[in-house]
Structures are given as C-alpha cells and as structure tokens.
Amino acid sequence: MCKNTINGVKTKGRRAAASAAAMSNKLICEMGLPASIANVFAARNGFSRGCCGPLPLPQDALSLPEFDLVALLGLDLDQVRSAVARISEIACPPCRTALSLLEDRARSTCHLPTRLRGLDDALCGGIPFGALTELVGPSGIGKTQFCLKLALLVALPTCYGGLNGRIIYMDTESKFSSSRLIEIGKSSFPHIFQSEGMAQEMAGRIVVLRPSSLSEFTESLQQIKLMILQHDVKLLIVDSMAAILLRENERSTTVQKQHSWCWPLSFLKSLAEFSQIPIVVTNQVRSQNNDEVFHYSFQAQKNDTGKTSERLESHLTAALGIQWAHAVTIRLIFEAHSGHRFIKVSKSPTSPAVAFPFVVESSGISLLSHDGLEVMGAEICTIHCQVQDTTFLIRGPSHTLVFNASLQQFLG
Amino acid sequence: MSETSRFRSLEDGHGALKGAQTAWDMLSEEQMQKHITTGCEELDAILGGGIHCKEVTEVGGVPGIGKTQLGIQLAVNVQIPVECGGLGGKAVYIDTEGSFMVERAHQIAEGCISDLLDNTAHRLKDFPACPERLQPNSFLANIFYFRICSYTEQIATINYLEKFLEEQKDVKIIVVDSITFHFRQDFDDLALRTRVLGGMSLKLMRFAKKYSLAVVLLNQVTTKFVEGSFHLTLALGDTWSHACTNRIILYWNGNDRHAYIDKSPSLRSATTPFLITGKGIRNATSHCKRVRMM
Numbered sequence: 001m002c003k004n005t006i007n008g009v010k011t012k013g014r015r016a017a018a019s020a021a022a023m024s025n026k027l028i029c030e031m032g033l034p035a036s037i038a039n040v041f042a043a044r045n046g047f048s049r050g051c052c053g054p055l056p057l058p059q060d061a062l063s064l065p066e067f068d069l070v071a072l073l074g075l076d077l078d079q080v081r082s083a084v085a086r087i088s089e090i091a092c093p094p095c096r097t098a099l100s101l102l103e104d105r106a107r108s109t110c111h112l113p114t115r116l117r118g119l120d121d122a123l124c125g126g127i128p129f130g131a132l133t134e135l136v137g138p139s140g141i142g143k144t145q146f147c148l149k150l151a152l153l154v155a156l157p158t159c160y161g162g163l164n165g166r167i168i169y170m171d172t173e174s175k176f177s178s179s180r181l182i183e184i185g186k187s188s189f190p191h192i193f194q195s196e197g198m199a200q201e202m203a204g205r206i207v208v209l210r211p212s213s214l215s216e217f218t219e220s221l222q223q224i225k226l227m228i229l230q231h232d233v234k235l236l237i238v239d240s241m242a243a244i245l246l247r248e249n250e251r252s253t254t255v256q257k258q259h260s261w262c263w264p265l266s267f268l269k270s271l272a273e274f275s276q277i278p279i280v281v282t283n284q285v286r287s288q289n290n291d292e293v294f295h296y297s298f299q300a301q302k303n304d305t306g307k308t309s310e311r312l313e314s315h316l317t318a319a320l321g322i323q324w325a326h327a328v329t330i331r332l333i334f335e336a337h338s339g340h341r342f343i344k345v346s347k348s349p350t351s352p353a354v355a356f357p358f359v360v361e362s363s364g365i366s367l368l369s370h371d372g373l374e375v376m377g378a379e380i381c382t383i384h385c386q387v388q389d390t391t392f393l394i395r396g397p398s399h400t401l402v403f404n405a406s407l408q409q410f411l412g
Numbered sequence: 413m414s415e416t417s418r419f420r421s422l423e424d425g426h427g428a429l430k431g432a433q434t435a436w437d438m439l440s441e442e443q444m445q446k447h448i449t450t451g452c453e454e455l456d457a458i459l460g461g462g463i464h465c466k467e468v469t470e471v472g473g474v475p476g477i478g479k480t481q482l483g484i485q486l487a488v489n490v491q492i493p494v495e496c497g498g499l500g501g502k503a504v505y506i507d508t509e510g511s512f513m514v515e516r517a518h519q520i521a522e523g524c525i526s527d528l529l530d531n532t533a534h535r536l537k538d539f540p541a542c543p544e545r546l547q548p549n550s551f552l553a554n555i556f557y558f559r560i561c562s563y564t565e566q567i568a569t570i571n572y573l574e575k576f577l578e579e580q581k582d583v584k585i586i587v588v589d590s591i592t593f594h595f596r597q598d599f600d601d602l603a604l605r606t607r608v609l610g611g612m613s614l615k616l617m618r619f620a621k622k623y624s625l626a627v628v629l630l631n632q633v634t635t636k637f638v639e640g641s642f643h644l645t646l647a648l649g650d651t652w653s654h655a656c657t658n659r660i661i662l663y664w665n666g667n668d669r670h671a672y673i674d675k676s677p678s679l680r681s682a683t684t685p686f687l688i689t690g691k692g693i694r695n696a697t698s699h700c701k702r703v704r705m706m
Contacts, residue, residue, distance in 0.1 A: 062567040063608050088571030091564060095576070098505070098555035101514040124515055131510060262596070270561050273510050296663060297643045298672060298681075323596060325475040326632045329511055347476035349513040352690065377667025381476060 061087055112163065112235065112278050114146075115153060116358075118370035119343060122351040123330065127278045132269055132327065134241075136283045136318045137334030138385040141341060142360045143282045144175050145184075146334075147237045149364035150280060152185050154235040155205040160192055165234025167206045168224055172217070172244040176208050187363035217244050221267055228275045235278055236271070242284040242319040265327050281328075284319040285383055316383040337384040345372075346380050353380040446499055448490050448585060448626055450482065451524070451693040454684040455671050459660075465499075465584065465626045468617055468655070470591075472631040472646035473662030478669060478688050479630045480511045481520075482662070483587040485693045486628055487555050488521050490585045493545060496528050501584025501625070502554040504576070506569060508593040512557065521551040523691025556580070563594035563608070570612050577623050586619065590630040592647045606651050613655035629656060668696060 061069065061084060069080045111125030120126045127133050127150065135143045151169060156162020169176060185202060186193045193199050211217035227233060238244075245264070272279040318325060325331065331347035343365075344355040354372025358365050433441075447462030456462045463469055463486060473479050487505050492498025505512060525546050556576075560566045577583055591612075595605055616627045636645040646653070646661070653659065659675040668685040675681075685696035 062564055062571070063604065065607070065611065085571060085575070088568040089575065091568035092572040093558055093560060093565055093569065096557045096559075098512075098514050098517050098552040098557050099549055101557060102518060102549075102552055105514060128513075266594070269510060273559070273561075295644060296661060296672075297638065297645070298661075298674065299663065299665075322475065322633065322635065326590075327509065327593070328475075329509075329513075331476070349480055349511060349516045350519075377669075378664035379667070381474075381664075 062091070108276070109163070112150065112154065113161075114150065116343075116356070116365065116367050116370075118354075118356050118367050118372055119345075121370070122345050122354055122372060123348060124350045127280060128330065129278050130273050130276045131278070131329035132272055133278060133280045133330040133332070134283055134324075134328040135280065135332050135334060136285060136346075136383065138285050138316065138336070138383070141334040141336060141385075142358070142365055143334055144239055145180075145360050145364050147239050147280060147282065148176075148181050148184055149188070150235065151206050151237060152181065152188070152202065155202045156189070156192065160189065163234045165205070165232050167235045167237065168227070168233055169206055169208045170217070170220070170236070170238040171208050171210050172212075172238070173240055174210065175239065178203060181206070183362060184364045187361070211244065214244055214247075218264065221264065221271075225271060225275075228271070228277065233275075233277060235280070236268075238268075238279070238281040240282040240284055242282070246284075246319060262323075265324065269327060283324070285316040285385070286319045287316055316385055318383070333381075333383055335384045340368075343367075344375060344380055355380075445624070446497075448486055448499060449492070450686075451485050451489060452684075452686040453695050454697075455686050455693070458671070458673060458679065458682040458684050459658075460679050463585070463626045463628060464658070465624050466620050467657040468613065468620055468627040468629065469658040469660065470629045470631055470646070470656035471660045471662065472633055474633055474644070474664070477662045477664065478693070479662060480509075480589055481516075481688050482693060483589045483628060483630055484512065484517050484520055485524075486585055486626075487587055488517065488524050488551055488692070490626075491551050491554050492524070492528065496531075499584045500582075502556065502580060502582045504556045504558070504573065504580075504583050504586045506558045506560060506566075506586065506588045508560040508566060508588070509590055510559065511589065512559075514552070517552060517555065518548050519690060520692040521548040523689075525551070527691070554582075556583070560594070566594055567608065567612065570615050573619060574615075577619060577625075581623070583623065583625055585626045585628065586616065587628045588616075588630065590632055592632045596632070596647060602649075606649070609648065609652055610655065613652075617655075617657075 064072070066077065066080055066084070069075070069084070070077055073080065075083070108129075110129050111120075111123070111127065112129065113120050113126040114123075135146060137143050147169070151167045153161075154163045154165050154167050156164070158164045181203060182193070182199055185199060193202070209220050211220050224233075224236065228236070241264075268279055268281070325347070328347065329349065330345075333342075333344040333346045335342050335344065340357045341359065342355045342357055345351040345353065352372075353375045355375050356370075356372050357368040359368060445465055447456070447460070447464055449456050449462045450459070471479055471482060483505070487503035490499050490501045490503050492500070494500040525548065528546065558569050560569060573586070591609075595609060613629075616629070619625065620627045632647045633644050634647045635642045637643075644663075646659070653675070656675070657677065658673070658679070661672045661674050663670055663672060665683075665685070669688065670683050670685050672683045673679050673681045687694050687696045
C-alpha cells in the first residue's frame with residue numbers, strides 16, 4: 001500500500017512538474033535547507049518502513065503528513081516542521097500584485113485580433129495570449145475556417161497587422177486544406193497575396209502535424225514545447241481536440257476516459273501560460289442523452305413539470321464534458337438556427353453574453369452585424385444545429401422567442 | 413460560594429484552556445464583525461450581510477456561471493475603505509486555473525469605486541485622503557496573486573501563507589480559484605487526495621480564525637448518479653463537503669443566475685437571483701439599466 005502510494009505520487013508529481021513551468025521540480029537538496037536535514041532527505045532510503053525510496057522531490061515531502069515524515073526521516077517534529085516550511089516557501093510560486101500583472105500585460109501584445117470587429121470588441125481585443133480558447137460546434141459550421149483565418153493572421157507580416165510568426169496546426173481530422181488557406185488569403189488580403197512569393201512564404205510559416213493516435217499526439221506536444229521556445233511560434237491550433245481524445249477512448253470506461261483527458265488538458269494550459277501564446281482548440285458536439293438532466297438535486301422537485309416537454313427536444317452538447325469546459329478560459333459556440341449561423345461568446349471572463357450572426361465566404365468568416373445580440377440566461381450555453389428556416393426549436397421556449405423576435409428585428 | 417465568585421472561578425477555569433471562549437463572547441464578537449459585500453444586496457441578505465470573516469465559504473457552479481467573477485469581486489470589495497463601511501483589507505488570490513483576468517479585475521475595481529462615490533460621496537468629504545486611495549490601480553496593488561501550476565505548488569503555497577499572513581496582517585480574504593483543478597487532474601489515489609485536501613482545508617480554517625479573515629474556495633461541478641438519474645454536484649466528493657463552513661451553489665434558473673445556500677450552520681437555505689454586469693456582480697432587480705435589451 002505504502003509503496004504504491006508513494007511511487008504513485010512521485011511519478012505523477014514528476015510528470016506534473018515536468019509538464020508545467022513549475023518551480024517545484026527543484027530537488028530538495030537544492031533548496032538551501034540546513035545541510036544535516038537536507039542530507040537526511042536525500043539519503044533516507046526508508047529502511048524504517050522498508051518500502052520508500054529517497055525523497056528528492058518536494059511533492060513527496062509535502063503530501064505526507066508530518067508524523068509520517070517524523071517516522072520516515074528519524075527527525076523530530078520541530079525539525080520536520082521547519083524543513084516543510086522551508087520547502088514550501090521555495091516551492092511556492094512568487095507572489096505578484098494584480099497591478100504588476102496589469103503592467104506586464106500593457107507591455108506585451110496580449111490579444112490576437114480575429115479581425116471580426118464585434119467579436120474582438122467583446123473579447124477585449126481578440127483571442128488572448130497565454131490562455132486556452134475553445135471553439136465548439138457541429139461539423140461543417142465553420143470552426144476550421146475560423147482556425148485557418150487565425151493561422152493566416154498570425155503569419156502575416158507585421159506591417160500588414162499580422163504577428164509575423166509561425167503557427168503549429170495539429171490537424172487530427174485531416175481537415176486542413178492548403179488550397180482553402182490560400183483562397184482565404186487571396187480574397188482577404190489580395191494586395192499581399194498577389195505579390196510574388198508571398199503566398200509561399202505565408203503558407204511556409206504554417207507547420208501542420210497529423211497525429212493519428214493519442215500517444216502520437218502526446219509525443220508531439222512534448223516536442224512542440226521545445227519548438228515554441230526555439231522558434232517564433234505565435235499560435236497553436238488543435239483541430240480537433242475531441243477527435244483525438246474520443247477516438248482513443250471509444251472502448252474504455254468513464255474513469256479511464258477522464259484520466260487520459262486530463263494530461264493534455266493541463267499540459268496545454270500550462271504551455272499557453274508558460275510560452276504566452278494563444279492556444280485554440282476545437283471541440284465536437286454530440287447529441288445529449290435524454291437522461292442527462294443537468295440539475296442539482298435541490299432543483300429536482302421544481303423542475304419535474306418541465307421534464308416531459310424537455311425530453312421531447314433533442315439538443316446538442318459539447319463532446320468533451322464538463323471538466324473540460326471548466327478548464328478552458330474562453331469558449332465560443334458556433335451554431336445554426338433560424339436559418340442563420342451564430343458565434344456565441346459562451347464563456348469569457350470579460351465579455352457579456354452575446355451572439356454574432358455570421359456567414360462563411362471565400363475570405364473566411366465574416367460577421368453580419370458587429371453589434372452582438374444579447375443572449376438571455378442559460379441560452380448562452382446551449383448549442384443548436386438547425387440549418388433550415390423552419391423554427392422548430394429548442395430549449396426553453398420563452399427566451400428563444402425573445403431571441404428570435406430580436407433576430408427578426410435585426411434582419412427586418 | 414456566591415453566584416459571582418462561582419462565575420469568576422469558571423472564567424478562570426476556561427482561562428486556563430488556551431483559546432477557549434464563551435458562547436456569549438463569540439456572539440458579541442460576531443455582531444461586531446463586518447462582512448464582505450458581494451455587490452448584490454439580495455445575495456448579501458441571504459448570506460447574513462455578506463461573506464463572513466473567520467469562516468470558510470465554498471462556491472460552486474457550472475462553467476461560465478460566474479465563480480471567478482465572484483472571486484474577483486470579493487477580492488475588490490474587501491478593500492472598500494472603513495470610512496465607506498468596508499473592511500479596508502487586502503486580498504490573496506490563489507489562481508490554479510489561470511482564469512484570473514487582470515483587465516476584468518480593473519473593470520470591477522472601477523465599477524466598485526464609481527458606486528462608492530455615488531453612494532457615499534457625502535461621507536467621503538470628511539476624509540480627504542480617500543480620493544487618492546480610490547483608484548483602480550491602488551485596488552489592484554492590494555491583490556496578492558499566486559499562480560499555481562501543480563498540486564505540489566498548491567500545498568506549498570498554502571503552507572507558505574502562514575508566513576505571508578504574518579507579514580501582511582491586512583489580508584482579509586483568501587480566494588482559491590479553484591480548489592479542485594489540480595486535484596482532479598493529477599491524482600489517481602483517492603485516499604491520498606482526501607488526506608491532502610483535508611490537511612489543506614484544516615490549515616485554511618486555522619488562518620481564517622487566527623487572522624479573522626474570510627476564505628472563499630471556488631469549486632467545479634461534476635455529475636453524480638443518484639437514485640437512477642444524473643445530478644450535478646460539487647466536485648471532490650462527500651468527505652470534502654464537510655470541510656467548509658458554508659456552501660453556496662450558483663446555478664441557472666431559466667434566464668437568471670441564482671445563488672443557493674446549500675449548507676450553513678447559521679443561515680437558512682435560501683435562493684436569490686443575481687446579475688453579472690460590466691461593473692461586476694449587482695442586484696438582479698436593477699434590470700432596467702441594461703444597455704441593450706433583447
């Protein structure tokens with residue numbers, strides 16, 4: 001038992017520490033503890049229990065209770081306490097004031113403009129650097145188009161408002177199309193793409209990877225980390241995240257599923273932050289099972305009456321579940337209803353709940369209106385997919401009606 | 413032995429027990445204590461005046477419901493000067509998810525200040541020092557931010573706070589956003605997870621009492637299968653649910669955001685709507701101020 005615990009923690013911890021821009025992968029012996037105590041930590045082979053290896057990493061020391069450490073190290077309680085306090089102080093990330101964060105943000109570029117004015121305004125300037133942005137929507141709605149356009153915008157030279165950077169495009173569904181990329185480029189920026197060799201240069205900055213399995217994907221993520229640091233990579237796109245994770249997990253149980261999703265998730269998050277680049281991932285949708293009623297138990301009685309009507313409607317939900325949704329900083333939902341396509345800012349710390357109608361043109365996505373339609377309540381989290389005009393909808397008739405009314409007003 | 417002397421001896425008796433207090437002393441202390449306003453009067457009302465100091469409050473809800481917003485709002489509101497009826501404290505913000513947006517904190521601070529100037533302008537005249545302090549940037553300077561990238565760092569930071577709080581006595585709130593993230597990612601040994609989390613919540617509880625500050629832990633939700641159907645519930649399991657004094661759940665009720673008091677030793681369970689506006693968390697009843705009505 002003890003062996004499993006401690007080894008389990010250690011391997012996990014090592015992985016976590018290696019994956020993040022973590023301070024805590026320092027060895028305890030490098031932490032400036034009093035020499036005698038540091039030696040005990042380093043040399044202790046755990047004979048007292050006959051099971052534990054040395055304790056070179058802080059996570060081992062920090063996740064054990066004080067009394068276990070006393071027994072394990074043969075030190076007295078006070079020594080253990082002061083050693084743990086010292087290790088904690090060093091493993092603890094530096095404290096910053098929010099003001100200094102603000103000053104940092106002001107110094108560096110912190111948003112990648114999408115050139116969709118309304119959306120950029122809502123997101124305070126575009127896709128944020130150092131965070132995870134997710135695009136969710138049914139297939140064929142325009143997620144890949146959005147990604148291609150973003151890739152182009154990053155590749156553009158600075159004098160045309162681009163970032164003059166490289167792009168890593170993880171294409172897990174083989175949907176990346178170079179000819180479409182050039183087409184978007186030619187129609188959005190004719191003056192740039194007409195000049196000799198420009199198209200080649202732009203497209204040359206986009207590196208496409210096609211991992212076919214989760215392990216391959218994981219491996220390339222590791223390599224990417226180095227690449228981002230060495231080259232001028234300014235954007236990472238994973239299209240689609242759901243495909244690679246779900247394919248792998250078709251036959252495994254929920255618990256395993258949860259587990260194997262976790263690693264790419266925390267890795268991408270720390271990668272974004274560590275390298276201060278925007279990371280954009282796409283997510284698929286699946287139809288929601290009827291028995292997945294997402295209410296709290298204290299709400300159950302109140303909603304009993306509404307249940308039957310709700311069961312008749314089918315609606316969609318993001319393929320990667322609630323844990324994934326918690327982890328992304330910004331979620332944009334691409335959906336279609338009432339004969340129009342919409343981008344909804346579903347989760348964002350800065351934006352109000354708004355939706356923008358859009359069309360896909362030869363130049364990529366363009367918004368029909370730059371003033372977002374305000375979306376009421378939980379409607380912002382639902383995903384519709386319905387391309388015909390017939391308004392056969394959806395969930396919560398009241399707010400949908402309001403939404404449709406204002407849509408008609410807007411179209412009218 | 414007369415009545416008073418018996419009392420005296422009793423008092424001496426508990427005087428020997430270090431840190432012991434009579435229930436009466438605790439009551440008067442509670443009544444003296446100021447609370448941290450959430451910015452929404454109705455929510456304050458069901459919370460008994462706001463978020464209480466010396467207590468651990470857990471806030472949970474689905475993604476995008478406004479947990480981080482509430483966390484930032486509290487980190488700002490704790491700094492409302494004493495002259496304006498606030499605590500005039502500082503905040504520690506422990507960010508495990510990277511969702512703290514400093515631009516948003518700036519907006520919320522601006523919103524808070526403009527409301528203060530509107531509501532308490534007459535009182536502020538007597539305190540000429542205030543206007544300089546009432547700048548968004550000086551609010552931001554009083555938010556101490558830790559970015560945590562692994563659960564080891566999370567444990568280490570909580571341990572380190574012991575020393576940090578000793579130096580920064582003005583800290584009146586610790587926000588952990590979220591307590592869950594790394595513990596859901598990196599752990600497969602649930603017994604260890606429970607123990608580590610338990611130790612952490614004990615420490616936080618101790619800080620809350622010792623420095624009379626509020627601890628707010630944000631938690632994610634997960635689905636749980638109970639009696640034949642799926643329900644939403646806060647993450648980290650049943651053992652964890654004992655770790656907090658109060659538990660608030662934020663949820664969608666039709667078109668409105670609502671807050672529900674799920675657990676509290678002193679408050680009755682109640683629900684109330686609240687709004688998230690550009691300025692931060694506000695009353696749901698001042699609806700009419702909405703800029704663009706649908």
